[in-house]
Amino acid sequence: TQLLEQSPQFLSIQEGENLTVYCNSSSVFSSLQWYRQEPGEGPVLLVTVVTGGEVKKLKRLTFQFGDARKDSSLHITAAQPGDTGLYLCAGVVGYGGSQGNLIFGKGTKLSVKP
Amino acid sequence: EPEVTQTPSHQVTQMGQEVILRCVPISNHLYFYWYRQILGQKVEFLVSFYNNEISEKSEIFDDQFSVERPDGSNFTLKIRSTKLEDSAMYFCASSRQGYTDTQYFGPGTRLTVL
Numbered sequence: 001t002q003l004l005e006q007s008p009q010f011l012s013i014q015e016g017e018n019l020t021v022y023c024n025s026s027s028v029f030s031s032l033q034w035y036r037q038e039p040g041e042g043p044v045l046l047v048t049v050v051t052g053g054e055v056k057k058l059k060r061l062t063f064q065f066g067d068a069r070k071d072s073s074l075h076i077t078a079a080q081p082g083d084t085g086l087y088l089c090a091g092v093v094g095y096g097g098s099q100g101n102l103i104f105g106k107g108t109k110l111s112v113k114p
Numbered sequence: 115e116p117e118v119t120q121t122p123s124h125q126v127t128q129m130g131q132e133v134i135l136r137c138v139p140i141s142n143h144l145y146f147y148w149y150r151q152i153l154g155q156k157v158e159f160l161v162s163f164y165n166n167e168i169s170e171k172s173e174i175f176d177d178q179f180s181v182e183r184p185d186g187s188n189f190t191l192k193i194r195s196t197k198l199e200d201s202a203m204y205f206c207a208s209s210r211q212g213y214t215d216t217q218y219f220g221p222g223t224r225l226t227v228l
Contacts, residue, residue, distance in 0.1 A: 033216075042118075042205045042219030043157065088157065101147065101170055102217065104157040 003027070004091050006105035013079055014113055021074045021108045023089035032065055032072045033102070035088040043088055043104075079112045086110075116140045118220035120206050126226045127196055135191045135223045137206030146189045147207040147217060148181065150174070157205065163189065164212065196227045 005024045013019055023032065031050040035043035047056050049065035049072060056063045060083075062075040076083055086109050090102040119138045127133050139146050148160040161171040163181055180192045189208075193200055203224050207217040 035219075040222070040224075042207075042222050044219070045216050048216065090157075101159045101162055102149070102157075103159065104149075106156040 004089055004103055004105035006089055006108050008108060009106065010109050010111075012111040012113065015080055016078050017112075019076050019079055019110070021087055021089075021110075022071070023073065023105050024071045025091060026070065027091070028069050029091035029093065029103075030069075031092045032069070033090045033092065034063055034072070034074055035090060037086045037088055037107070039086075043090075046087075048092075076110075079110075081112045081114050084110055084112050118206055118208055118218050120204075120220035120223050122223060123221065124224045124226070126228065129198055129227055130195050133193050133196055133225065135193075135204050135206075135225070137189045137191070137208075137220055138187050139189055139206065139208030140210075140218055141187070143208035143210050143218075145169075145209045145212045145215070145217075146181075146183070147209075148191045149205045149207065149219075150202040151205065151222075152199075152202040160191075160204075162212075169212075193225075196225075198227050201225055201227045 007022050031048055033048045034046045037043045047063045052067045052069045054065045060077045064073050086107045088107045089105045093101050121136045146163040149157050151157045159172050161175045161181055162169040178194045182190050203222040205222045206220045209215040209217045
């Protein structure tokens with residue numbers, strides 16, 4: 001069974017601080033996706049990382065895929081209250097010819113206080 | 115922007131009753147998925163569907179569950195005889211291609227089994 005462990009589970013910080021969320025597994029994933037989920041809504045994709053060692057930036061958010069494609073991190077610089085939400089990592093299972101089902105981590109609930 | 119829609123947003127049913135959850139995937143997408151999220155827990159894969167048949171299913175997707183694409187636009191999840199533990203948010207997702215292509219999630223249906 002493939003599992004994704006996310007840490008920390010909860011994070012409460014002040015506006016302007018930096019933070020990092022980690023997503024770890026003992027399994028290799030073909031790619032890894034980060035989602036943000038608001039209460040009562042479905043997950044919304046932020047980024048997909050595919051290549052080991054890949055780094056992607058989305059404004060103040062930096063995503064990195066581990067060299068071995070088993071782990072990933074999300075770093076937010078100068079967090080703002082608008083960043084508050086649940087961040088989910090999801091590993092894509094399968095390779096060419098398969099469906100690409102997602103294995104989700106439990107999520108990190110981020111609260112940024114003004 | 116095209117989006118996945120789901121109806122109803124909230125379904126309340128008695129234990130043992132059948133429920134059908136409906137989804138309208140994005141129109142040019144070919145791959146369809148159902149996930150569920152029990153309150154406070156992680157999003158879990160249920161089933162994937164392509165070319166009018168199930169591609170993969172998880173251990174959760176037992177004989178009580180079935181999926182169907184009854185016409186060119188709808189994708190349904192049926193639970194034949196609901197149990198208390200089926201209470202959860204059910205998310206439909208679709209992607210244009212399988213395997214690493216972005217899965218777009220609907221807003222979810224909250225199922226409450228009494």
